[in-house]
Amino acid sequence: MNKEDIEKAVREYISAKSYNRMELKAAMFDMDGVLFDSMKNHAYCWHETMKHFGLDLPEWEAYMHEGRTGAGTINIVSKRQRGYEATEAEIKEIYQYKSDLFNTRPKAVRMPGALETLLKVKESGVVPMVVTGSGQKTLLDRLNRNFPDIFRAELMVTAFDVKYGKPNPEPYLMGMDKYSKFTTSTYAPNNFIVVENAPLGVQAGVAAGVFTIAVNTGPLPDSALLDQGANLLFHSMQDLCDNWQTVYEVMQ
Numbered sequence: 001m002n003k004e005d006i007e008k009a010v011r012e013y014i015s016a017k018s019y020n021r022m023e024l025k026a027a028m029f030d031m032d033g034v035l036f037d038s039m040k041n042h043a044y045c046w047h048e049t050m051k052h053f054g055l056d057l058p059e060w061e062a063y064m065h066e067g068r069t070g071a072g073t074i075n076i077v078s079k080r081q082r083g084y085e086a087t088e089a090e091i092k093e094i095y096q097y098k099s100d101l102f103n104t105r106p107k108a109v110r111m112p113g114a115l116e117t118l119l120k121v122k123e124s125g126v127v128p129m130v131v132t133g134s135g136q137k138t139l140l141d142r143l144n145r146n147f148p149d150i151f152r153a154e155l156m157v158t159a160f161d162v163k164y165g166k167p168n169p170e171p172y173l174m175g176m177d178k179y180s181k182f183t184t185s186t187y188a189p190n191n192f193i194v195v196e197n198a199p200l201g202v203q204a205g206v207a208a209g210v211f212t213i214a215v216n217t218g219p220l221p222d223s224a225l226l227d228q229g230a231n232l233l234f235h236s237m238q239d240l241c242d243n244w245q246t247v248y249e250v251m252q
Helices: 003-017 039-052 059-064 070-082 088-102 114-123 139-146 170-183 199-207 222-226 237-250
Strands: 026-029 127-131 192-196 211-215 232-234
Touching: 003 211, 003 232, 003 237, 026 170, 039 059, 039 088, 059 199, 070 088, 114 127, 114 237, 127 170, 170 192, 170 199, 192 199, 199 211, 199 222, 211 222, 211 237, 222 232, 232 237
Parallel strands: 026 127, 026 192, 192 211, 211 232
Antiparallel strands: none
8 A cells, every 4th residue: 555545545535525634533443353353253153153053154254244233144144045034032042152152262362463553543642442343241351451551441332332233333423422522522524534344344434424444354355345435445454554654644
């Protein structure tokens, strides 16, 4: 990625949204597949779970459903292969099996380059935030262990906060609102960026009106993210880290 490509993407965004400039203040990061290398575990568990129940969900396809509710993923597969939605009891049984299997997998490690990116973001004066569909009660502790002194509970959006998951824009709209309340300042979408690895997450960021950076850390083609409206695409968190200073300077 060169500076001209980044400048072009920013110009196109501010022109389309009728802003004068970006004025970047905060960066909202997805968690699975962005901060933690955890999507391979989710993909494996979805595939094995569906196989156990006589259904089929290839591991690569799990990346397409990342950010969707468990019930939503189950029903897409059920309707496709059985012609009808799963019952509430089936959804509960299938999702419980998937959760139990996931808990047997090795703990996901930090995504390479994630900590270095966050440190650069914070050093540049941009506030790092987490917007995730995860609902783990120990989420903040886990983030603090892996990314010490980076995140604050008041600036996190989790599954406990929202009614609608991605691709609905609600999680990112709530993230902007939490930032405003925490800093007691007004905001506009051009004060933020979204960093996402999943097509549904990119959809959510774009729908919220935010400049959305895709990091393709999984097996999907770049087009799966760009076709959902990603403004920029990097091929890893380390790639974003290496280009962060340019991104930041162009967005001032």
